[in-house]
Amino acid sequence: MEILKVENLSKVYGTGEARVEALKQVSFSMERGEFGAVVGVSGSGKSTLLNCIGGLDEADKGKVFLSGRDLFAMGENERTIFRRQNIGFIFQSFHLIPELDVEQNIIFPPSAGLQEAGAGTGGRDFGGARS
Numbered sequence: 314m315e316i317l318k319v320e321n322l323s324k325v326y327g328t329g330e331a332r333v334e335a336l337k338q339v340s341f342s343m344e345r346g347e348f349g350a351v352v353g354v355s356g357s358g359k360s361t362l363l364n365c366i367g368g369l370d371e372a373d374k375g376k377v378f379l380s381g382r383d384l385f386a387m388g389e390n391e392r393t394i395f396r397r398q399n400i401g402f403i404f405q406s407f408h409l410i411p412e413l414d415v416e417q418n419i420i421f422p423p424s425a426g427l428q429e430a431g432a433g434t435g436g437r438d439f440g441g442a443r444s
């Protein structure tokens with residue numbers, strides 16, 4: 314089943330001499346369970362792409378469908394909740410909780426969301442430190 318579909322994603326930063334085309338009509342899709350890596354030299358648009366498909370930023374043109382949902386058609390609040398419930402992030406060097414390991418950092422936001430929603434057993438126990 315296709316879990317991620319990216320269609321003609323384009324994003325430009327700046328104007329005039331400072332204009333940078335960070336994404337130029339990027340299209341691809343991924344199946345559920347598929348593992349992917351975005352590879353490219355510094356400045357090639359990896360972070361811009363991940364920010365757009367992660368619902369943290371909006372592209373200028375194109376669409377992103379996650380589990381069939383059009384990310385850019387959602388309002389900011391709706392996208393924030395969708396992001397928290399469906400997407401895990403590990404940022405390069407910030408927004409990390411140092412006491413948690415990588416897996417725990419990824420699942421902490423959706424887990425917190427489940428507890429907030431009263432799902433009870435949905436939350437994870439972060440008590441035991443791991444090496």
Ligand SMILES: Nc1ncnc2c1ncn2[C@@H]1O[C@H](COP(=O)(O)OP(=O)(O)O)[C@@H](O)[C@H]1O
Nearest residue numbers: 326327333335354355356357358359360361362
């Ligand atoms: N907020 C921004 N304002 C202006 N230019 C940006 C901004 N973010 C990224 N860029 C530019 O867009 C291009 C792609 O950047 P980025 O997505 O960070 O690449 P990567 O993650 O592959 O290093 C680079 O030329 C970068 O300088």
Ligand SMILES: [Mg+2]
Nearest residue numbers: 356359360361
């Ligand atoms: Mg980057």
